Amino acid sequence: MTIIYTTFPNREKALEICKNLLSEKLIACFNIFQVDSGYWWDGKISQDIEFAAILKTSKLKEQGVFKRLKELHPYSVPAIFSVETENVDMDYKQWLEKSVNNTNS
Template identity: 25%
Template sequence: MKSESDDDVVLVLSNVPDAPLAERIAQVLVDGGLAACVHLGGPITSVYSWQGKLERTQEIPLVVKTTRARQEEVMQALAKLHPYEVPEVLVVSAQDGLDSYLDWVRRQTRVQWH
């Protein structure tokens, strides 16, 4: 089994309430070098229980491509920019992928020391 490395590519999954916020978060993450790419999905309906009530909400899904070295910063940025009290933020390891794509994600998110 391969051990985890800061260079590993991960996907950070989240949902936000609307497209303008999704665009803003994507821009902050990519412009800041925290993500190589953020996919913004079309509206979905989320069904969940919150404070004892069944809720239905339209949301925009986000899939953030980054590295393990940047995942904590991505999670902090999402928590700061997100309006929900408890936003969905899940990290999924990219077990495999096209080497050239994984290398591109690593280059785009490499920590630059100034």
């Protein structure tokens, strides 16, 4: 199982893209939440409210998620990174694998 993290400028765009990834069976599920973000941009410190997304998928689908996020993302340089999980409940892992494969979920 792999966790992919990214941020969006607003809730609507986050939901739109995450639902798209879900319908394409690239991810099994997502969580979206509001975050206060601070970062360097154009040589100065910026601060915004963004919407972060945690995307849960299989290791086999990880690169496909990255590719689609880059295609769909509104930011010119989106934060997209993954974290491989060490321990996952076996029932949850089986559900996740079934969800991202073309079997009935």
